Amino acid sequence: MSYEFDEIVETIKMTELENFDIRTVTLGINLRDCIGSDIKTTKNKVYEKILKYGRHHVQYASEIEKTYGISIANKRIAVTPVSIPFDCFGSDELVELAVTLDKAAGEIGVDYIAGYSALVQKGFSTGELELIKSIPEVMKATKRVCSSVNVASTKAGINIDAVNMMSEIIKKTAEVTKDDNSVGCAKLVTYCNIPEDNPFVAGAFHGVSEPEVTLNVGISGPGVVLDAIKEAGNVDLQKLAEVIKRTVFKTTRAGELIGRKVAEKHGIPFGIVDISLAPTPAQGDSIADVLKAMGVEDVGAPGTTAALAMLNDAVKKAGLMASSSVGGMSGAFIPVSEDQGMISAVKSGNLTIEKLEAMTAVCSVGLDMIAVAGDIPAASIAGIIADECAIGIINDKTTAVRIIPVYGKTVGDSVNFGGLLGEAPVMKVSRLKSDNFVNRGGRIPAPMRSLTN
Amino acid sequence: MKITEEEIRKITQKTIESLGKSAPLEKVEREVASLIKEIETSENPAGSSEITSGKIILTSFGINHPGIVASITKSFSDNLCDILDISQKILGDFYTMIMIVDITKSLKDLRSIQEEMNKISEELKIKIYLQHEDVFRYMHRI
Incomplete structure:
Protein backbone atom coordinates (compact mmCIF):
# COMPACT_ATOMS: atom_id res chain seq x y z
CA MET A 1 0.00 0.00 0.00
CA SER A 2 1.42 3.35 -0.91
CA TYR A 3 0.82 6.66 0.78
CA GLU A 4 0.81 10.18 -0.52
CA PHE A 5 3.64 12.37 0.64
CA ASP A 6 1.09 14.74 2.17
CA GLU A 7 -0.61 12.00 4.16
CA ILE A 8 2.60 10.97 5.83
CA VAL A 9 3.58 14.55 6.54
CA GLU A 10 0.12 15.17 8.03
CA THR A 11 0.51 12.33 10.50
CA ILE A 12 4.01 13.39 11.50
CA LYS A 13 2.78 16.96 11.93
CA MET A 14 -0.05 15.81 14.21
CA THR A 15 2.15 13.69 16.45
CA GLU A 16 5.23 15.90 16.53
CA LEU A 17 3.96 19.46 16.31
CA GLU A 18 0.30 19.62 17.27
CA ASN A 19 0.35 17.83 20.63
CA PHE A 20 -1.67 14.92 19.31
CA ASP A 21 -1.42 12.21 21.88
CA ILE A 22 -3.50 9.50 23.39
CA ARG A 23 -4.71 11.11 26.57
CA THR A 24 -5.21 7.93 28.51
CA VAL A 25 -5.20 4.17 28.28
CA THR A 26 -7.30 3.02 31.19
CA LEU A 27 -7.33 -0.55 32.40
CA GLY A 28 -10.71 -1.48 33.86
CA ILE A 29 -10.63 -4.23 36.46
CA ASN A 30 -13.61 -6.00 38.03
CA LEU A 31 -13.32 -6.22 41.82
CA ARG A 32 -16.64 -7.93 42.50
CA ASP A 33 -14.95 -11.22 43.33
CA CYS A 34 -12.61 -9.62 45.86
CA ILE A 35 -14.86 -9.58 48.89
CA GLY A 36 -13.36 -11.50 51.81
CA SER A 37 -14.66 -12.45 55.26
CA ASP A 38 -12.98 -9.42 56.81
CA ILE A 39 -11.31 -6.20 55.65
CA LYS A 40 -7.82 -7.70 55.83
CA THR A 41 -8.47 -10.57 53.41
CA THR A 42 -10.50 -8.21 51.21
CA LYS A 43 -7.59 -5.77 51.01
CA ASN A 44 -5.22 -8.58 50.08
CA LYS A 45 -7.57 -9.84 47.39
CA VAL A 46 -8.02 -6.36 45.94
CA TYR A 47 -4.29 -5.69 45.91
CA GLU A 48 -3.47 -9.04 44.31
CA LYS A 49 -6.13 -8.67 41.65
CA ILE A 50 -5.10 -5.16 40.61
CA LEU A 51 -1.47 -6.20 40.47
CA LYS A 52 -2.33 -9.35 38.54
CA TYR A 53 -3.84 -7.44 35.66
CA GLY A 54 -2.12 -4.11 36.01
CA ARG A 55 1.47 -5.10 36.71
CA HIS A 56 2.62 -4.56 33.11
CA HIS A 57 0.17 -1.82 32.16
CA VAL A 58 2.72 0.99 32.06
CA GLN A 59 5.34 -1.11 30.31
CA TYR A 60 2.95 -2.34 27.60
CA ALA A 61 1.67 1.16 26.94
CA SER A 62 5.22 2.49 26.66
CA GLU A 63 6.12 -0.20 24.15
CA ILE A 64 3.15 0.69 21.97
CA GLU A 65 4.04 4.37 22.25
CA LYS A 66 7.44 3.67 20.76
CA THR A 67 6.18 1.38 18.00
CA TYR A 68 3.65 3.86 16.67
CA GLY A 69 5.39 7.09 17.53
CA ILE A 70 2.28 8.39 19.30
CA SER A 71 2.72 9.31 22.91
CA ILE A 72 0.30 8.12 25.57
CA ALA A 73 0.02 10.85 28.18
CA ASN A 74 -1.53 8.82 30.99
CA LYS A 75 -1.79 5.20 31.99
CA ARG A 76 -4.53 4.63 34.51
CA ILE A 77 -6.64 2.08 36.31
CA ALA A 78 -10.40 2.01 36.89
CA VAL A 79 -12.10 -0.46 39.20
CA THR A 80 -15.65 -1.55 40.00
CA PRO A 81 -17.44 1.16 42.01
CA VAL A 82 -16.12 0.33 45.47
CA SER A 83 -19.54 0.68 47.11
CA ILE A 84 -20.94 -2.25 45.10
CA PRO A 85 -18.83 -5.22 46.19
CA PHE A 86 -17.75 -3.72 49.53
CA ASP A 87 -21.14 -2.55 50.71
CA CYS A 88 -20.77 -4.39 54.04
CA PHE A 89 -17.89 -2.28 55.35
CA GLY A 90 -17.97 0.81 57.51
CA SER A 91 -16.32 4.07 56.56
CA ASP A 92 -13.09 3.39 58.49
CA GLU A 93 -12.64 0.08 56.72
CA LEU A 94 -13.41 1.69 53.38
CA VAL A 95 -10.65 4.22 54.01
CA GLU A 96 -8.26 1.31 54.57
CA LEU A 97 -9.44 -0.16 51.28
CA ALA A 98 -8.81 3.14 49.50
CA VAL A 99 -5.28 3.20 50.92
CA THR A 100 -4.82 -0.27 49.44
CA LEU A 101 -5.99 1.00 46.05
CA ASP A 102 -3.51 3.85 46.38
CA LYS A 103 -0.71 1.45 47.22
CA ALA A 104 -1.55 -0.83 44.26
CA ALA A 105 -1.57 2.15 41.89
CA GLY A 106 1.79 3.27 43.26
CA GLU A 107 3.25 -0.19 42.80
CA ILE A 108 2.07 -0.32 39.19
CA GLY A 109 3.33 3.19 38.53
CA VAL A 110 0.10 4.91 37.46
CA ASP A 111 -0.75 8.40 38.65
CA TYR A 112 -4.45 7.80 39.30
CA ILE A 113 -6.77 4.93 40.13
CA ALA A 114 -10.49 5.65 39.88
CA GLY A 115 -13.59 3.91 41.07
CA TYR A 116 -14.01 4.96 44.68
CA SER A 117 -17.56 5.50 43.62
CA ALA A 118 -21.22 5.13 44.51
CA LEU A 119 -24.36 5.25 42.37
CA VAL A 120 -27.08 6.82 44.46
CA GLN A 121 -29.41 8.50 41.96
CA LYS A 122 -32.43 6.71 43.39
CA GLY A 123 -31.36 6.25 47.01
CA PHE A 124 -28.64 5.03 49.35
CA SER A 125 -27.68 1.62 50.61
CA THR A 126 -25.97 1.48 53.99
CA GLY A 127 -22.60 0.86 52.39
CA GLU A 128 -23.05 3.74 49.96
CA LEU A 129 -23.72 6.11 52.83
CA GLU A 130 -20.57 4.86 54.55
CA LEU A 131 -18.57 5.34 51.36
CA ILE A 132 -19.76 8.89 50.81
CA LYS A 133 -19.06 9.68 54.45
CA SER A 134 -15.49 8.42 54.05
CA ILE A 135 -14.62 10.48 50.95
CA PRO A 136 -12.93 13.46 52.69
CA GLU A 137 -10.74 11.14 54.74
CA VAL A 138 -9.88 9.11 51.61
CA MET A 139 -8.94 12.24 49.69
CA LYS A 140 -6.67 13.22 52.54
CA ALA A 141 -5.14 9.79 53.12
CA THR A 142 -4.43 8.93 49.48
CA LYS A 143 -2.68 10.56 46.55
CA ARG A 144 -3.92 8.60 43.59
CA VAL A 145 -7.46 7.54 44.42
CA CYS A 146 -10.26 9.32 42.55
CA SER A 147 -13.86 9.31 43.61
CA SER A 148 -17.14 9.85 41.83
CA VAL A 149 -20.74 9.81 42.98
CA ASN A 150 -23.68 9.63 40.61
CA VAL A 151 -26.60 11.59 42.09
CA ALA A 152 -29.00 11.82 39.15
CA SER A 153 -30.12 10.04 36.01
CA THR A 154 -32.72 10.58 33.33
CA LYS A 155 -34.53 7.42 34.48
CA ALA A 156 -34.42 8.16 38.22
CA GLY A 157 -34.44 11.95 38.49
CA ILE A 158 -32.22 13.95 40.82
CA ASN A 159 -31.58 12.71 44.33
CA ILE A 160 -31.46 16.08 46.09
CA ASP A 161 -30.60 14.41 49.41
CA ALA A 162 -27.48 13.06 47.71
CA VAL A 163 -26.78 16.46 46.15
CA ASN A 164 -26.92 18.08 49.58
CA MET A 165 -24.74 15.39 51.04
CA MET A 166 -22.17 15.81 48.27
CA SER A 167 -22.03 19.57 48.71
CA GLU A 168 -21.13 19.03 52.37
CA ILE A 169 -18.59 16.36 51.42
CA ILE A 170 -16.99 18.70 48.87
CA LYS A 171 -16.69 21.45 51.49
CA LYS A 172 -15.22 19.04 53.99
CA THR A 173 -12.78 17.59 51.44
CA ALA A 174 -11.64 21.12 50.63
CA GLU A 175 -11.02 21.71 54.31
CA VAL A 176 -9.12 18.52 55.07
CA THR A 177 -6.86 19.02 52.04
CA LYS A 178 -6.43 22.77 52.62
CA ASP A 179 -2.63 22.45 52.89
CA ASP A 180 -2.56 21.38 49.23
CA ASN A 181 -4.94 24.07 47.93
CA SER A 182 -7.94 21.79 48.56
CA VAL A 183 -6.69 19.49 45.81
CA GLY A 184 -8.84 16.65 47.18
CA CYS A 185 -11.83 18.20 45.40
CA ALA A 186 -10.01 17.90 42.07
CA LYS A 187 -10.23 14.13 42.49
CA LEU A 188 -13.93 14.10 43.32
CA VAL A 189 -16.71 14.33 40.74
CA THR A 190 -20.47 14.51 41.25
CA TYR A 191 -22.27 13.07 38.26
CA CYS A 192 -25.56 12.86 36.44
CA ASN A 193 -25.95 9.95 33.97
CA ILE A 194 -22.46 8.64 34.62
CA PRO A 195 -21.14 6.41 31.82
CA GLU A 196 -19.88 2.96 32.81
CA ASP A 197 -16.94 2.88 30.45
CA ASN A 198 -15.43 6.32 30.76
CA PRO A 199 -11.63 6.11 30.59
CA PHE A 200 -11.10 9.67 31.82
CA VAL A 201 -10.11 10.06 35.43
CA ALA A 202 -11.38 11.36 37.89
CA GLY A 203 -14.80 10.10 36.84
CA ALA A 204 -13.73 6.71 35.53
CA PHE A 205 -14.93 3.41 36.92
CA HIS A 206 -15.34 -0.14 35.69
CA GLY A 207 -19.09 -0.55 35.25
CA VAL A 208 -20.99 -3.59 36.44
CA SER A 209 -21.91 -4.64 32.91
CA GLU A 210 -18.29 -4.56 31.78
CA PRO A 211 -16.23 -7.72 31.31
CA GLU A 212 -13.75 -9.01 33.90
CA VAL A 213 -11.06 -6.74 32.60
CA THR A 214 -11.02 -4.34 29.67
CA LEU A 215 -8.97 -1.59 28.14
CA ASN A 216 -10.54 1.76 27.26
CA VAL A 217 -8.78 4.59 25.55
CA GLY A 218 -9.33 8.34 25.58
CA ILE A 219 -7.94 10.37 22.72
CA SER A 220 -7.01 13.99 22.73
CA GLY A 221 -6.24 16.46 20.06
CA PRO A 222 -7.48 20.05 20.48
CA GLY A 223 -4.13 21.13 19.00
CA VAL A 224 -4.73 19.11 15.84
CA VAL A 225 -8.26 20.49 15.41
CA LEU A 226 -7.00 24.02 16.09
CA ASP A 227 -4.40 23.86 13.34
CA ALA A 228 -6.88 22.34 10.89
CA ILE A 229 -9.35 25.18 11.55
CA LYS A 230 -6.63 27.79 11.18
CA GLU A 231 -5.51 26.25 7.90
CA ALA A 232 -9.07 26.16 6.58
CA GLY A 233 -9.20 29.96 6.75
CA ASN A 234 -12.38 31.91 6.25
CA VAL A 235 -14.78 29.19 5.08
CA ASP A 236 -18.48 28.86 5.87
CA LEU A 237 -19.63 26.78 8.82
CA GLN A 238 -20.61 23.71 6.82
CA LYS A 239 -17.14 23.56 5.36
CA LEU A 240 -15.66 24.15 8.80
CA ALA A 241 -17.67 21.25 10.21
CA GLU A 242 -16.25 19.14 7.40
CA VAL A 243 -12.69 20.18 8.31
CA ILE A 244 -13.23 19.25 11.97
CA LYS A 245 -14.76 15.91 11.02
CA ARG A 246 -11.91 15.04 8.69
CA THR A 247 -9.36 15.73 11.42
CA VAL A 248 -11.16 13.97 14.24
CA PHE A 249 -11.76 10.96 12.02
CA LYS A 250 -8.01 10.48 11.78
CA THR A 251 -7.27 11.02 15.44
CA THR A 252 -10.01 8.57 16.39
CA ARG A 253 -8.63 5.94 14.07
CA ALA A 254 -5.19 6.36 15.60
CA GLY A 255 -6.71 6.21 19.08
CA GLU A 256 -8.52 2.99 18.38
CA LEU A 257 -5.39 1.44 16.91
CA ILE A 258 -3.34 2.29 19.99
CA GLY A 259 -6.07 1.03 22.32
CA ARG A 260 -6.41 -2.24 20.45
CA LYS A 261 -2.69 -2.78 20.43
CA VAL A 262 -2.28 -2.14 24.15
CA ALA A 263 -5.23 -4.48 24.83
CA GLU A 264 -3.64 -7.09 22.56
CA LYS A 265 -0.40 -6.89 24.53
CA HIS A 266 -2.34 -7.40 27.75
CA GLY A 267 -4.28 -10.25 26.13
CA ILE A 268 -7.57 -8.67 27.23
CA PRO A 269 -10.58 -7.36 25.30
CA PHE A 270 -10.54 -3.83 23.96
CA GLY A 271 -13.43 -1.78 25.29
CA ILE A 272 -14.11 1.64 23.83
CA VAL A 273 -12.48 4.70 22.45
CA ASP A 274 -13.65 7.91 24.05
CA ILE A 275 -13.42 10.57 21.37
CA SER A 276 -13.60 13.55 23.70
CA LEU A 277 -11.44 16.51 22.83
CA ALA A 278 -9.57 16.85 26.10
CA PRO A 279 -7.36 19.88 26.67
CA THR A 280 -4.20 20.13 28.75
CA PRO A 281 -2.60 23.20 30.28
CA ALA A 282 0.06 22.99 27.52
CA GLN A 283 0.11 25.87 25.06
CA GLY A 284 -1.84 25.06 21.90
CA ASP A 285 -3.78 22.19 23.48
CA SER A 286 -6.83 24.23 24.36
CA ILE A 287 -10.54 23.98 23.53
CA ALA A 288 -10.83 27.71 24.18
CA ASP A 289 -8.33 28.35 21.40
CA VAL A 290 -10.38 26.16 19.06
CA LEU A 291 -13.51 28.20 19.81
CA LYS A 292 -11.58 31.42 19.23
CA ALA A 293 -10.21 30.07 15.94
CA MET A 294 -13.82 29.35 14.94
CA GLY A 295 -14.49 33.04 15.30
CA VAL A 296 -15.61 34.15 18.75
CA GLU A 297 -13.44 36.87 20.26
CA ASP A 298 -13.02 35.00 23.51
CA VAL A 299 -14.78 32.19 25.35
CA GLY A 300 -17.85 33.78 26.87
CA ALA A 301 -18.71 35.94 23.87
CA PRO A 302 -22.23 35.59 22.44
CA GLY A 303 -22.03 32.68 20.00
CA THR A 304 -19.67 30.63 22.17
CA THR A 305 -22.36 28.05 22.96
CA ALA A 306 -23.24 27.64 19.29
CA ALA A 307 -19.59 27.24 18.31
CA LEU A 308 -19.07 24.65 21.03
CA ALA A 309 -22.23 22.78 20.03
CA MET A 310 -21.04 22.60 16.44
CA LEU A 311 -17.56 21.50 17.48
CA ASN A 312 -18.93 18.81 19.76
CA ASP A 313 -21.33 17.51 17.14
CA ALA A 314 -18.67 17.36 14.44
CA VAL A 315 -16.36 15.49 16.81
CA LYS A 316 -19.08 12.91 17.51
CA LYS A 317 -20.03 12.42 13.87
CA ALA A 318 -16.42 11.88 12.85
CA GLY A 319 -15.70 9.60 15.80
CA LEU A 320 -18.69 7.39 15.09
CA MET A 321 -17.67 7.02 11.47
CA ALA A 322 -14.10 6.19 12.44
CA SER A 323 -14.77 3.58 15.09
CA SER A 324 -17.49 1.12 15.97
CA SER A 325 -16.39 1.14 19.59
CA VAL A 326 -17.12 4.72 20.60
CA GLY A 327 -18.16 5.11 24.21
CA GLY A 328 -17.46 6.92 27.46
CA MET A 329 -18.13 10.65 27.41
CA SER A 330 -17.22 11.38 23.82
CA GLY A 331 -17.67 15.13 23.62
CA ALA A 332 -15.52 18.18 24.17
CA PHE A 333 -14.25 18.87 27.67
CA ILE A 334 -14.20 22.40 29.00
CA PRO A 335 -12.35 22.15 32.30
CA VAL A 336 -11.27 25.60 33.38
CA SER A 337 -7.98 24.93 35.15
CA GLU A 338 -6.73 22.44 32.57
CA ASP A 339 -7.09 24.75 29.58
CA GLN A 340 -4.83 27.75 29.12
CA GLY A 341 -7.41 29.60 27.01
CA MET A 342 -10.20 29.04 29.54
CA ILE A 343 -7.97 30.25 32.36
CA SER A 344 -7.24 33.51 30.58
CA ALA A 345 -10.91 33.97 29.63
CA VAL A 346 -11.87 33.67 33.31
CA LYS A 347 -9.03 35.93 34.44
CA SER A 348 -10.03 38.65 32.00
CA GLY A 349 -13.63 38.45 33.20
CA ASN A 350 -14.96 37.26 29.85
CA LEU A 351 -16.12 33.89 31.08
CA THR A 352 -18.50 33.55 34.00
CA ILE A 353 -19.81 30.46 35.73
CA GLU A 354 -23.27 31.14 34.26
CA LYS A 355 -21.97 31.12 30.69
CA LEU A 356 -20.00 27.97 31.45
CA GLU A 357 -23.19 26.36 32.66
CA ALA A 358 -24.92 27.19 29.40
CA MET A 359 -21.99 25.73 27.49
CA THR A 360 -22.25 22.45 29.41
CA ALA A 361 -25.72 21.96 27.95
CA VAL A 362 -24.16 21.25 24.56
CA CYS A 363 -20.97 19.38 25.44
CA SER A 364 -19.52 17.00 27.95
CA VAL A 365 -18.89 17.01 30.75
CA GLY A 366 -20.19 19.79 32.95
CA LEU A 367 -18.67 22.32 35.29
CA ASP A 368 -15.21 20.87 35.46
CA MET A 369 -12.28 22.03 37.54
CA ILE A 370 -13.90 25.23 38.73
CA ALA A 371 -12.28 26.94 41.70
CA VAL A 372 -14.61 29.02 43.87
CA ALA A 373 -14.19 30.90 47.12
CA GLY A 374 -13.69 28.67 50.16
CA ASP A 375 -16.50 30.34 52.10
CA ILE A 376 -19.20 29.46 49.56
CA PRO A 377 -22.24 28.08 51.43
CA ALA A 378 -22.81 24.33 50.96
CA ALA A 379 -26.34 25.12 49.76
CA SER A 380 -24.92 27.14 46.86
CA ILE A 381 -22.74 24.20 45.82
CA ALA A 382 -25.84 22.01 46.05
CA GLY A 383 -27.67 24.49 43.84
CA ILE A 384 -24.89 24.39 41.26
CA ILE A 385 -24.86 20.59 41.26
CA ALA A 386 -28.66 20.48 40.98
CA ASP A 387 -28.55 22.87 38.01
CA GLU A 388 -26.00 20.72 36.21
CA CYS A 389 -27.99 17.56 36.94
CA ALA A 390 -31.10 19.23 35.57
CA ILE A 391 -29.30 19.91 32.29
CA GLY A 392 -28.23 16.27 32.29
CA ILE A 393 -31.58 14.62 32.98
CA ILE A 394 -33.58 16.85 30.65
CA ASN A 395 -31.12 16.49 27.75
CA ASP A 396 -30.44 12.83 28.47
CA LYS A 397 -26.73 13.41 28.68
CA THR A 398 -23.84 13.11 31.08
CA THR A 399 -23.10 16.17 33.16
CA ALA A 400 -20.86 16.53 36.16
CA VAL A 401 -19.54 18.99 38.69
CA ARG A 402 -15.94 19.07 39.82
CA ILE A 403 -15.88 22.19 41.91
CA ILE A 404 -13.11 23.21 44.29
CA PRO A 405 -14.10 25.58 47.08
CA VAL A 406 -10.48 26.46 47.80
CA TYR A 407 -10.06 26.84 51.54
CA GLY A 408 -9.06 30.36 52.52
CA LYS A 409 -9.18 31.80 48.99
CA THR A 410 -11.52 34.40 47.56
CA VAL A 411 -12.49 35.75 44.15
CA GLY A 412 -9.46 37.23 42.44
CA ASP A 413 -7.04 34.68 43.87
CA SER A 414 -5.54 31.96 41.74
CA VAL A 415 -4.63 28.42 42.72
CA ASN A 416 -2.01 26.20 41.16
CA PHE A 417 -2.70 22.47 41.39
CA GLY A 418 0.33 21.52 39.33
CA GLY A 419 0.73 19.08 36.46
CA LEU A 420 -2.26 18.23 34.32
CA LEU A 421 -4.67 19.72 36.86
CA GLY A 422 -3.33 23.16 35.99
CA GLU A 423 -4.08 26.53 37.48
CA ALA A 424 -7.49 27.81 38.47
CA PRO A 425 -8.58 31.40 39.00
CA VAL A 426 -11.20 31.57 41.76
CA MET A 427 -14.55 32.26 40.06
CA LYS A 428 -17.38 34.40 41.27
CA VAL A 429 -20.63 32.69 42.24
CA SER A 430 -23.91 34.49 42.77
CA ARG A 431 -24.54 35.26 46.43
CA LEU A 432 -28.26 34.71 46.04
CA LYS A 433 -29.40 31.92 48.32
CA SER A 434 -30.75 28.50 47.26
CA ASP A 435 -31.15 27.06 50.76
CA ASN A 436 -34.92 26.93 50.83
CA PHE A 437 -35.01 25.04 47.57
CA VAL A 438 -32.33 22.40 48.14
CA ASN A 439 -33.14 21.93 51.82
CA ARG A 440 -36.57 20.64 50.89
CA GLY A 441 -34.69 17.40 50.18
CA GLY A 442 -36.21 14.39 48.46
CA ARG A 443 -35.93 13.68 44.79
CA ILE A 444 -36.74 15.65 41.67
CA PRO A 445 -38.83 13.12 39.71
CA ALA A 446 -37.56 11.65 36.46
CA PRO A 447 -38.41 13.90 33.53
CA MET A 448 -40.83 13.08 30.75
CA ARG A 449 -39.39 12.07 27.42
CA SER A 450 -41.99 13.42 25.03
CA LEU A 451 -43.12 16.99 24.31
CA THR A 452 -39.44 17.83 24.32
CA ASN A 453 -39.56 21.59 24.09
CA MET B 1 -9.54 -17.02 9.44
CA LYS B 2 -12.46 -18.59 7.64
CA ILE B 3 -12.57 -22.36 7.24
CA THR B 4 -13.88 -23.64 3.91
CA GLU B 5 -16.54 -26.34 3.53
CA GLU B 6 -13.97 -28.68 2.05
CA GLU B 7 -11.85 -28.34 5.18
CA ILE B 8 -14.84 -28.94 7.43
CA ARG B 9 -15.59 -32.12 5.50
CA LYS B 10 -12.03 -33.35 6.03
CA ILE B 11 -12.16 -32.54 9.73
CA THR B 12 -15.44 -34.44 10.04
CA GLN B 13 -14.04 -37.49 8.25
CA LYS B 14 -10.99 -37.56 10.51
CA THR B 15 -13.16 -37.17 13.60
CA ILE B 16 -15.38 -40.08 12.57
CA GLU B 17 -12.28 -42.18 11.98
CA SER B 18 -10.88 -41.40 15.39
CA LEU B 19 -14.16 -41.82 17.29
CA GLY B 20 -15.15 -44.97 15.41
CA LYS B 21 -18.01 -45.33 12.91
CA SER B 22 -20.52 -46.29 15.59
CA ALA B 23 -20.04 -43.04 17.52
CA PRO B 24 -23.31 -41.10 18.10
CA LEU B 25 -23.96 -38.18 15.75
CA GLU B 26 -24.12 -35.58 18.55
CA LYS B 27 -20.71 -36.58 19.83
CA VAL B 28 -19.19 -36.16 16.37
CA GLU B 29 -20.89 -32.80 15.94
CA ARG B 30 -19.61 -31.57 19.28
CA GLU B 31 -16.08 -32.74 18.53
CA VAL B 32 -16.06 -31.10 15.09
CA ALA B 33 -17.43 -27.83 16.45
CA SER B 34 -14.76 -27.64 19.13
CA LEU B 35 -12.01 -28.43 16.61
CA ILE B 36 -13.21 -25.69 14.26
CA LYS B 37 -13.33 -23.23 17.11
CA GLU B 38 -9.80 -24.18 18.10
CA ILE B 39 -8.49 -23.65 14.58
CA GLU B 40 -10.28 -20.33 14.19
CA THR B 41 -9.01 -18.91 17.46
CA SER B 42 -5.49 -20.22 17.08
CA GLU B 43 -5.08 -18.61 13.68
CA ASN B 44 -6.71 -15.38 14.72
CA PRO B 45 -5.62 -14.62 18.28
CA ALA B 46 -7.40 -12.09 20.44
CA GLY B 47 -7.48 -8.67 18.88
CA SER B 48 -7.12 -7.88 15.22
CA SER B 49 -3.68 -8.90 14.12
CA GLU B 50 -4.85 -9.12 10.52
Missing part, protein backbone atom coordinates in the same frame (compact mmCIF):
# COMPACT_ATOMS: atom_id res chain seq x y z
CA ILE B 51 -4.12 -5.45 9.99
CA THR B 52 -0.53 -5.73 11.11
CA SER B 53 2.06 -5.56 8.37
CA GLY B 54 5.79 -5.77 8.84
CA LYS B 55 6.27 -2.38 7.28
CA ILE B 56 7.54 0.76 8.88
CA ILE B 57 7.58 4.31 7.64
CA LEU B 58 10.61 6.49 8.10
CA THR B 59 10.24 10.24 7.92
CA SER B 60 13.31 12.39 8.00
CA PHE B 61 13.98 16.09 7.57
CA GLY B 62 16.58 18.69 8.35
CA ILE B 63 19.32 20.72 6.72
CA ASN B 64 20.57 18.96 3.61
CA HIS B 65 24.14 17.71 3.48
CA PRO B 66 25.95 14.76 1.89
CA GLY B 67 25.70 11.33 3.45
CA ILE B 68 22.20 11.35 4.92
CA VAL B 69 20.65 8.77 2.60
CA ALA B 70 23.85 6.72 2.71
CA SER B 71 23.89 6.50 6.52
CA ILE B 72 20.24 5.58 6.76
CA THR B 73 20.26 3.03 3.97
CA LYS B 74 23.48 1.45 5.22
CA SER B 75 21.87 0.83 8.58
CA PHE B 76 18.82 -0.70 6.90
CA SER B 77 21.00 -2.85 4.71
CA ASP B 78 23.07 -4.09 7.67
CA ASN B 79 19.87 -5.07 9.44
CA LEU B 80 18.37 -6.89 6.43
CA CYS B 81 15.58 -4.35 6.04
CA ASP B 82 14.07 -4.07 2.58
CA ILE B 83 13.39 -0.53 1.31
CA LEU B 84 10.15 -0.59 -0.71
CA ASP B 85 9.76 3.07 -1.55
CA ILE B 86 11.71 6.30 -1.20
CA SER B 87 10.47 9.79 -1.93
CA GLN B 88 12.45 12.88 -1.26
CA LYS B 89 12.13 16.60 -1.76
CA ILE B 90 14.56 19.51 -1.40
CA LEU B 91 13.24 22.91 -0.39
CA GLY B 92 16.00 25.51 -0.24
CA ASP B 93 18.51 24.25 2.31
CA PHE B 94 16.08 21.71 3.72
CA TYR B 95 15.24 18.20 2.66
CA THR B 96 12.38 15.90 3.56
CA MET B 97 12.48 12.19 2.95
CA ILE B 98 10.02 9.37 3.41
CA MET B 99 10.84 5.69 3.16
CA ILE B 100 8.60 2.67 3.38
CA VAL B 101 10.61 -0.24 4.70
CA ASP B 102 9.83 -3.92 5.14
CA ILE B 103 11.39 -5.23 8.35
CA THR B 104 9.86 -8.72 8.37
CA LYS B 105 13.19 -10.37 7.46
CA SER B 106 15.23 -8.22 9.81
CA LEU B 107 16.74 -9.85 12.86
CA LYS B 108 16.12 -6.68 14.82
CA ASP B 109 12.78 -5.42 16.03
CA LEU B 110 11.41 -1.95 15.46
CA ARG B 111 12.71 -0.67 18.75
CA SER B 112 16.34 -1.59 18.12
CA ILE B 113 16.12 -0.12 14.64
CA GLN B 114 14.68 3.05 16.19
CA GLU B 115 17.65 3.21 18.54
CA GLU B 116 20.09 2.98 15.65
CA MET B 117 18.24 5.72 13.81
CA ASN B 118 18.39 7.88 16.92
CA LYS B 119 22.16 7.58 16.84
CA ILE B 120 22.27 8.55 13.17
CA SER B 121 19.95 11.49 13.75
CA GLU B 122 22.18 12.77 16.54
CA GLU B 123 25.34 12.36 14.49
CA LEU B 124 23.97 14.08 11.40
CA LYS B 125 21.84 16.61 13.33
CA ILE B 126 18.68 15.70 11.44
CA LYS B 127 15.25 14.46 12.53
CA ILE B 128 14.28 10.85 11.94
CA TYR B 129 10.91 9.39 12.92
CA LEU B 130 10.23 5.70 12.61
CA GLN B 131 6.68 4.51 12.98
CA HIS B 132 4.80 1.33 12.28
CA GLU B 133 2.84 1.50 9.04
CA ASP B 134 -0.43 0.56 10.77
CA VAL B 135 -0.87 4.04 12.18
CA PHE B 136 -0.79 5.57 8.69
CA ARG B 137 -3.10 2.93 7.32
CA TYR B 138 -5.56 3.44 10.16
CA MET B 139 -5.54 7.20 9.74
CA HIS B 140 -5.66 7.52 5.97
CA ARG B 141 -7.38 4.40 4.66
CA ILE B 142 -10.81 3.00 5.42
